[in-house]
Amino acid sequence: MSDGLTLRGITKVLGGRTIVDGFDLEVRRGELVCLLGPSGCGKTTTLRIIGGFLRPDAGEVLIDGTPYTHTPPERRPTAMVFQNYALWPHMTVFKNVAYGLRLRKLPKREVAERVERVLASVNLTHHIHSYPAQISGGEQQRVALARALVLEPKVLLLDEPLSNLDAKLRVRVREDIRQIQQRVGITTVFVTHDQDEALAISDRIAVMNNGRIEQYADPHALYREPETRFVADFVGTMNFLEARVRSTGQGAVVDLGDGVVVPCAAPTALLDTPGTVGVRPEDVQIVADGDGAKARIVRVMPRGHYKEIVLDLGVVTVRAFVGLEQGTEEEVRVRFGRALVYVDDRLRRGSPTAPTGSVAAS
Numbered sequence: 001m002s003d004g005l006t007l008r009g010i011t012k013v014l015g016g017r018t019i020v021d022g023f024d025l026e027v028r029r030g031e032l033v034c035l036l037g038p039s040g041c042g043k044t045t046t047l048r049i050i051g052g053f054l055r056p057d058a059g060e061v062l063i064d065g066t067p068y069t070h071t072p073p074e075r076r077p078t079a080m081v082f083q084n085y086a087l088w089p090h091m092t093v094f095k096n097v098a099y100g101l102r103l104r105k106l107p108k109r110e111v112a113e114r115v116e117r118v119l120a121s122v123n124l125t126h127h128i129h130s131y132p133a134q135i136s137g138g139e140q141q142r143v144a145l146a147r148a149l150v151l152e153p154k155v156l157l158l159d160e161p162l163s164n165l166d167a168k169l170r171v172r173v174r175e176d177i178r179q180i181q182q183r184v185g186i187t188t189v190f191v192t193h194d195q196d197e198a199l200a201i202s203d204r205i206a207v208m209n210n211g212r213i214e215q216y217a218d219p220h221a222l223y224r225e226p227e228t229r230f231v232a233d234f235v236g237t238m239n240f241l242e243a244r245v246r247s248t249g250q251g252a253v254v255d256l257g258d259g260v261v262v263p264c265a266a267p268t269a270l271l272d273t274p275g276t277v278g279v280r281p282e283d284v285q286i287v288a289d290g291d292g293a294k295a296r297i298v299r300v301m302p303r304g305h306y307k308e309i310v311l312d313l314g315v316v317t318v319r320a321f322v323g324l325e326q327g328t329e330e331e332v333r334v335r336f337g338r339a340l341v342y343v344d345d346r347l348r349r350g351s352p353t354a355p356t357g358s359v360a361a362s
């Protein structure tokens, strides 16, 4: 039996619709896992089932191997931080954080010690006597986090905790949360629909779609090897091209039809029937030599330290991220550094039609 959180076959039907559909998930002790997916895919429902606010119709919730499926929230070793932190406006930071411990009737001295310790860990000691209205949104969110951590739960649950903050503050507070989570070493499930947020703070990400997990992987694998077209589209930017991937004497090419052929260094498979090919914008490369496909730059968007450009290949346009010094001319030649091949919306690796060893499948 593993340490951490285990969900087995969790199913929930609400209003006649299956919202969570046979969901399995293992979160190792001390790990931060994001549930990432579009609005309505069942993230919050799953989190509420872990916290005990909703009962599943089927399946089990285990924490450190102990079943808690039918235990009410207050008797579970979990604590939840909500989107709208729900601090008491008439109570000081100290009293807000102490509230849960007072309900548990702990001695006054122990309450004070634990509150002071947890406020120090979220860097809020100087605001111990402030009221919520006297501190910033980011600080209020750290109070909400402290209020959960002070209960010393085994599993911390965060439901879109940053959605009330502006873009800059979101980035800062998410880094704070990640740092505190790692320092405390607490098993954490974090719900977000923001892929950037998930990629930045997670040990692993479960991408959800229609109440199911599409892929469960670490951020790098999820970005580089999205297993389904849905994940490839949801995480990061992707050019999807209807194309054939063939091997030639010189290597592989992506054949876009009408005679447009783009050299490609590393397709995940060869596919001599039409399929969908995914190319990340950073894998669209402008080359100096003559063997790249001809392209015309139709749009240039400065992005600070790099440029986003749109290239017209004649039959399709593709988006590319290139260095500031590149893409200054109107006509260029391009190749693909890497291409992901999807058949029936699933990533294809290798190919039965390709001679062994003819493809660099990285």
Ligand SMILES: Nc1ncnc2c1ncn2[C@@H]1O[C@H](COP(=O)(O)OP(=O)(O)OP(=O)(O)O)[C@@H](O)[C@H]1O
Pocket (backbone or CB within 6 Å): 014, 015, 019, 037, 038, 039, 040, 041, 042, 043, 044, 045, 046, 193
């Ligand atoms: N009590 C309920 N009765 C009927 N349908 C519900 C109920 N609660 C939630 N739903 C539906 O379940 C679906 C999933 O909701 P959930 O809140 O889990 O999604 P989510 O992925 O967290 O989305 P969001 O990011 O918008 O919060 C939604 O379509 C929602 O309308």
